[in-house]
Amino acid sequence: MEKIKIERLRELDEKTLRRLVEVYMRGYEGLEEYGGEGEDYARKYILWCWKRAPDGFFVAKAGNEIVGFIVCDRDWFSKYEGRVVGAIHEFVVDKSWQGKGIGKKLLKTCIDFLSKHNDRIELWVGEKNESAMKLYERHGFRKIGKSGIWVRMIRDGQNL
Numbered sequence: 001m002e003k004i005k006i007e008r009l010r011e012l013d014e015k016t017l018r019r020l021v022e023v024y025m026r027g028y029e030g031l032e033e034y035g036g037e038g039e040d041y042a043r044k045y046i047l048w049c050w051k052r053a054p055d056g057f058f059v060a061k062a063g064n065e066i067v068g069f070i071v072c073d074r075d076w077f078s079k080y081e082g083r084v085v086g087a088i089h090e091f092v093v094d095k096s097w098q099g100k101g102i103g104k105k106l107l108k109t110c111i112d113f114l115s116k117h118n119d120r121i122e123l124w125v126g127e128k129n130e131s132a133m134k135l136y137e138r139h140g141f142r143k144i145g146k147s148g149i150w151v152r153m154i155r156d157g158q159n160l
């Protein structure tokens, strides 16, 4: 397989945004309940992520092509925690690139980044998204609560 590089996204121009939307739409194929609201939603959501976490937006690249991304916010006020924690707002790999270790690389980069700033990381994952939950658990996250179809998971500093 082509070597995968993880980089911080430096600039979100129109071409990059289009590619991120494509990765998002393809990544969530089969999991539409949790991320398949459509391209317009994806576009707005990715722009929101970029605004929230411009220093924690990491992309995985195969050559020059973006094949996955993760958005790591080090300044997220969690209403469940009543304080600021680190948060993973989005994490997705293009369908045809899944299962090759790219997600693991992105998640490790994100945990390294957030653990420099936060003693707790929070995320929400779809209740039937077993493979993502397993991946998070293998990286020190645990399930802590639920809201509707979403499961809240956290990872504490002492696990870092």
Ligand SMILES: CC(C)(COP(=O)(O)OP(=O)(O)OC[C@H]1O[C@@H](n2cnc3c(N)ncnc32)[C@H](O)[C@@H]1OP(=O)(O)O)[C@@H](O)C(=O)NCCC(=O)NCCS
Pocket (backbone or CB within 6 Å): 027, 028, 031, 091, 092, 093, 094, 097, 098, 099, 100, 101, 102, 103, 104, 105, 123, 124, 125, 126, 129, 131, 132, 135, 138
């Ligand atoms: C979750 C996601 C980002 C993981 O990315 P990935 O590149 O496929 O992950 P990896 O290849 O690093 O695999 C991670 C682990 O999951 C396992 N895995 C990956 N794809 C799998 C599959 N289809 N079936 C079973 N196991 C799988 C791998 O064996 C690996 O296990 P290991 O840690 O024991 O080696 C990706 O599957 C995805 O984009 N899913 C849709 C979006 C999503 O659910 N995001 C999370 C929202 S909270």
